[in-house]
Amino acid sequence: MLQATMIQPGKIVFSQVPKPQVKPGEVLIEVKTCGVCGSDIHVWRGKHPFTSYPIIQGHEFAGLVASVGKGVVGLSPGRKVTVEPSLVCGKCYPCRHGKYNICDNLKVMGFQTDGCHRNFFAVPAQKVIPLPDEISFEAGAMVEPTAVGVHAVKKAALKEGSTAVILGAGPIGLLTMQVAKGLGAAKVMITDIVDFRLKAARRLGADCVVNAYHQDIPTAVSQEFGKDGADLIFECVGAEQPLETAIQTARKGSRIIVVGVVGGRPPLSIGLLQDRELEMIGTLMYMQEDFLTAIELINSGKITPEEMITNRFKFGDLPQAYREADENKDRNLKVMVEF
Ligand SMILES: [Zn+2]
Ligand SMILES: [Zn+2]
Structure with a gap:
């Protein structure tokens, strides 16, 4: 062989x-x-x-x-x-x-x-x-990368009817978006700086797409979700700018899920994390139950x-x-x- x-x-x-x-x-x-x-x-x-x-x-x-x-x-x-x-x-x-x-x-x-x-x-x-x-x-x-998204969405404790913002429309961001929708999110926004990916995001079911190169994310989020913003923010890039955007955009007392693999030690507004009682949680890999959920979502056509x-x-x-x-x-x- x-x-x-x-x-x-x-x-x-x-x-x-x-x-x-x-x-x-x-x-x-x-x-x-x-x-x-x-x-x-x-x-x-x-x-x-x-x-x-x-x-x-x-x-x-x-x-x-x-x-x-x-x-x-x-x-x-x-x-x-x-x-x-x-x-x-x-x-x-x-x-x-x-x-x-x-x-x-x-x-x-x-x-x-x-x-x-x-x-x-x-x-x-x-x-x-x-x-x-x-x-x-x-x-x-594609079950394996989908399971990454499933694990992230489960860690986020997303509820039926939740709203979410996904920062980054690479494969993991797109799959996390689809999983969030598949598990009951009412409205999901996804952002990126590459139009090709945003077009794909729309095709794959994103409710709104934003090019972060041309639009201010916190402004776009309050336009789409109202001044209280979205329930959950998923960072699927792993870079300083989207991490900072997540902190700036998150509603007070809400949760940011870091899915992207972060290199180095980016300087971030951790003071805001404290002041706004934000929760920032990491997520890594998956477990077997996440694979089973991923298979269900794919088999039912939700993903x-x-x-x-x-x-x-x-x-x-x-x-x-x-x-x-x-x-x-x-x-x-x-x-x-x-x-
Ligand atoms: Zn992989
Ligand atoms: Zn062990």
């Missing part, structure tokens, strides 16, 4: 290797589709702080069960599946308290442990999540992740897929790799 290893930033080497033998408790998956994620591009550029080389990447994927190891029940060959790509210790404080997504020893496939960029991939059975047959492999590969696919490449053209995702952010949302 073919396997793709990133041996250093910007360099992927293909090799022919034997198909892996499935061990007890494992499931061998024939990989069908894998998405390229912003974090993959950080690794490609040598800018991911927690990944070393060589690494086999790939963490947003779907495929078919090829075979199962001893002791695996409930999964048989031919079953359509996706994988929760996190390995956790089960022993640390967060693991013991139902928050294994923030495990002290968290290893994510494609970053700290090898991922799915190969024709066949063996993973622990408890990480394998069955997909309904009606869900395509591409939509199946249409395939509409976010802007480009498709064959597995053998993986470096081109990375280049396309890296160099043409203004015309891509999700680049898919087909096996």
Whole structure:
């Protein structure tokens, strides 16, 4: 089978290797589709702080069960599946308290442990999540990033009829927007500085879109939601300006959810956080229940992740897929790799 290893930033080497033998408790998956994620591009550029080389990447994927190891029940060959790509210790404080997504020893496939960029991939059975047959492999590969949005919306404690502002219309912002709507938000505004993404946001169901380059966000929010603003603000960029905008825009006593991965130590108006009794909470990864909610939302048509696919490449053209995702952010949302 073919396997793709990133041996250093910007360099992927293909090799022919034997198909892996499935061990007890494992499931061998024939990989069908894998998405390229912003974090993959950080690794490609040598800018991911927690990944070393060589690494086999790939963490947003779907495929078919090829075979199962001893002791695996409930999964048989031919079953359509996706994988929760996190390995956790089960022993640390967060693991013991139902928050294994923030495990002290968290290893994510494609970053700290090898991922799915190969024709066949063996993973622990408890990480394998069955997909309904009606869900395509591409939509199946989008369950993982959708689960990020589900986890964020659940952390936000969004209620039926809530209103929300999403700062950033990249794939995670768009999925968070769709999840918020799917889980009952009455009105959602999304902002970005790229019109292409805002157009996509409208197509995907945003109630209003704002270009932050041309419009002042706090003004736009009070125009759309009234002077009391929105119930929740999701920061899905991870940069100083949107973080500051979130603080400036949030209604007194309300909640800001930081979904974006923040680099460095941005100077922010923490004084306002205190003065306005704002809550700023972080959210990382997901848990299995978030995958199940994501699958439900996709299967019921409340989320249409395939509409976010802007480009498709064959597995053998993986470096081109990375280049396309890296160099043409203004015309891509999700680049898919087909096996
Ligand atoms: Zn990802
Ligand atoms: Zn742990």
